[in-house]
Amino acid sequence: xxxxxPQVGSHRDISHESLSLFRLLEPQIEILVxxxxxxxxxxxxxxxxxxxxxxxxxxxxxxxxxxxxxxFLMNERRLVAAGLIPP
Numbered sequence: 001x002x003x004x005x006p007q008v009g010s011h012r013d014i015s016h017e018s019l020s021l022f023r024l025l026e027p028q029i030e031i032l033v034x035x036x037x038x039x040x041x042x043x044x045x046x047x048x049x050x051x052x053x054x055x056x057x058x059x060x061x062x063x064x065x066x067x068x069x070x071x072f073l074m075n076e077r078r079l080v081a082a083g084l085i086p087p
Contacts, residue, residue: 010085011041016050022081023054031057031073035066035084063087 008018014034022032032051034043039062051058061069063084073080 008083008085011036011043014043014047014083016047019047019051019083022056022083023051025081027079029056029081030079031059031081033059033061033066033070033073033080033082035061035063035082037063037085038087 006013006015006018008014014036019032022029036043040060043058043060048058059066059069063086066082066084070080070082
């Protein structure tokens with residue numbers, strides 16, 4: 001069976017492994033919007049680079065703005081997904 005990505009409880013848990021599901025989606029997404037809770041949190045640069053190397057742009061925002069960005073991009077018919085940590 002496929003490996004289950006680790007649980008994400010905070011921005012500190014976001015890793016290449018925890019984002020693996022987003023790399024498996026078909027059709028491949030262009031943009032991953034990540035909501036990091038009440039405020040924007042910095043992610044490890046290597047994690048962001050690994051996603052870019054897979055052809056996926058990552059937008060990190062607080063969760064409220066991430067939801068708005070996701071809706072805007074969906075409305076534009078972009079291939080987008082969201083990973084959201086509740087505020």
